[in-house]
Amino acid sequence: MARGDMERKLAEWLRGRNGTDELSTCALVLAVVLVGLNILLRSFVVSVIALVLMAYAWWRMSSKNLEARENENGVFVESLGPLRPWIRNPAKAMAEARAYKHIKCPECGQRVRVPRGKGKVRITCPKCRHTYEARA
Ligand SMILES: [Zn+2]
Structure with missing residues (x-):
């Protein structure tokens, strides 16, 4: 399959779906961090949590209920408070803090x-x- 085909297929699949937002990105980043930590910890519980986080992020990204996902993400972003800019755009937050x-x-x-x-x-x-x- 040509590369353009893949991109078109992906764009088609994403149409009408939630895609990435702060909450899914955060869940994914946390999952990756947990997987990294688990190289040392070798804990079954930690690997299950990481898997659940990945599944949650995937489910959010592929969800077609845009309104519900947007509301959840809004609540999440609000709850971050002063951490919000660091999640949204770390490079910008760094420049701002300097x-x-x-x-x-x-x-x-x-x-x-x-x-x-x-x-x-x-x-x-x-x-x-x-x-x-x-x-x-
Ligand atoms: Zn005052």
């Missing part, structure tokens, strides 16, 4: 992004208007 510092407002806990290396900065909280100083 260029900016996130400081919590002492009054309301709102996180504010300030450029790094500016020394002492005066911050006005965008949420509660409280003014405070922090080292960036």
Whole structure:
């Protein structure tokens, strides 16, 4: 079979299906990490968990119930909180972490992004208007 045929077949198969999203990618990455760890651990339970994670990721990717999968993924992504950018785009999150510092407002806990290396900065909280100083 020619290579173009394979690609066309894959595209056909993917049509109307969920494909990859953050939740499936995370499950797959976790499964691969567990398989790697299991080279040392040689645990039956760990290999079963890895298999279940792979099956779950596969089932999500091939699912045709797009609405349900999108809702699940939304809940998952929300639950990540500050980890979210690291799952979505690690390279971008890394650049972001190098260029900016996130400081919590002492009054309301709102996180504010300030450029790094500016020394002492005066911050006005965008949420509660409280003014405070922090080292960036
Ligand atoms: Zn505040």
